[in-house]
Amino acid sequence: MGKLVMGYWDCPYCSTKHIEGTSRECPSCGKPRGQEVKFYMDGVRYLSAEESRTKGKGADWLCDHCGNYNSALNTRCSSCGAERGSNDKAYFDVRKEQDAKNARSASGTGTAAGGQNSGQGGSKRGRSFGAWKIVLIGMLVIAAIIGLAAIIAMPKKRTVTVKDMSWKTSVDVEKYLLCDEDDWELPEGATLKTTKQEVHHTEQEYVGEREETYDSYEVIGSHVEYSYEDNGDGTFSEVANDVDDYGYVTRTRSVPVYRDKPIYKTKYYYTIWRWKYDRTETAEGGGKTPEYPDPQLTDKERLGEKSVEYEVTCEVKNKEKIYKVKEAIYDKLDIGETYNVKADSEEIVSIIE
Numbered sequence: 001m002g003k004l005v006m007g008y009w010d011c012p013y014c015s016t017k018h019i020e021g022t023s024r025e026c027p028s029c030g031k032p033r034g035q036e037v038k039f040y041m042d043g044v045r046y047l048s049a050e051e052s053r054t055k056g057k058g059a060d061w062l063c064d065h066c067g068n069y070n071s072a073l074n075t076r077c078s079s080c081g082a083e084r085g086s087n088d089k090a091y092f093d094v095r096k097e098q099d100a101k102n103a104r105s106a107s108g109t110g111t112a113a114g115g116q117n118s119g120q121g122g123s124k125r126g127r128s129f130g131a132w133k134i135v136l137i138g139m140l141v142i143a144a145i146i147g148l149a150a151i152i153a154m155p156k157k158r159t160v161t162v163k164d165m166s167w168k169t170s171v172d173v174e175k176y177l178l179c180d181e182d183d184w185e186l187p188e189g190a191t192l193k194t195t196k197q198e199v200h201h202t203e204q205e206y207v208g209e210r211e212e213t214y215d216s217y218e219v220i221g222s223h224v225e226y227s228y229e230d231n232g233d234g235t236f237s238e239v240a241n242d243v244d245d246y247g248y249v250t251r252t253r254s255v256p257v258y259r260d261k262p263i264y265k266t267k268y269y270y271t272i273w274r275w276k277y278d279r280t281e282t283a284e285g286g287g288k289t290p291e292y293p294d295p296q297l298t299d300k301e302r303l304g305e306k307s308v309e310y311e312v313t314c315e316v317k318n319k320e321k322i323y324k325v326k327e328a329i330y331d332k333l334d335i336g337e338t339y340n341v342k343a344d345s346e347e348i349v350s351i352i353e
């Protein structure tokens with residue numbers, strides 16, 4: 001057991017405060033300490049050897065006959081002389097009963113607070129439901145906008161009168177050129193100019209170990225902290241506890257070191273004849289049959305990719321509109337005729353027969 005520390009109590013009868021725990025009666029009114037008394041500490045005042053002699057031997061007991069507290073060493077009440085019986089409660093049992101009584105009287109006000117709490121909870125639910133509704137409405141609006149956009153973009157039935165038809169054609173011209181190139185392999189038909197050793201890629205190479213310092217959070221020592229236990233006899237026992245101290249310590253560790261090692265390979269520098277895009281020739285006209293440009297080609301030129309686009313100018317609800325069309329539809333249309341078609345905002349996609 002640790003050292004004994006003086007406890008104090010307040011007299012519930014005459015309101016004298018800070019009475020030493022070694023006193024059994026109030027020095028002012030002479031009343032013995034009763035069941036309302038609760039010991040407390042006020043700083044650490046160690047008991048002298050003399051004071052310690054009869055203390056720390058067990059909690060005091062309350063005489064059921066006269067309400068006087070007695071030392072655990074006494075088998076008879078020092079006030080009325082009654083022998084200690086099974087009805088005589090020890091200090092901690094008395095405290096437990098007193099605390100329960102205090103809690104009950106405190107819970108009387110606690111109920112009202114509880115009611116208020118549940119009221120707040122209700123309004124909180126209402127608020128979160130409101131936020132949830134806003135999110136839902138937002139999502140519905142977005143869905144409606146997407147749906148509307150899809151409906152607008154969808155091809156619709158229209159009656160159109162063809163006013164004009166036109167095509168645009170284009171042809172790429174390619175030129176046969178001697179090109180300078182380099183690569184890791186020499187292609188067929190190439191004329192080698194030179195080769196060089198060049199870095200193809202790099203590999204990680206282990207070089208060795210390196211010491212590095214780092215901060216380590218660890219136990220760097222300890223100190224003693226004291227806690228105090230109520231002995232229930234007007235004293236407290238001091239208990240010493242070892243508590244670890246933590247801190248940062250600079251430590252070193254070994255880490256692997258790598259370097260980028262270049263890997264060399266033979267690179268070929270060469271010339272090679274290749275067909276290369278040179279230019280695009282275009283043509284446009286209004287007939288049913290599109291004509292492609294027919295440029296004059298030298299013996300080192302050839303035709304590449306071809307493309308064609310068709311457009312029809314239509315009258316739709318007294319308004320002029322230009323639609324793109326595919327070749328199959330362009331073939332079926334004639335100037336001056338009226339057709340029922342399906343069209344989106346840019347293209348006639350089909351003719352309704």
Ligand SMILES: [Zn+2]
Binds near residue numbers: 016029
């Ligand atoms: Zn008193």
Ligand SMILES: [Zn+2]
Binds near residue numbers: 079
């Ligand atoms: Zn008694």
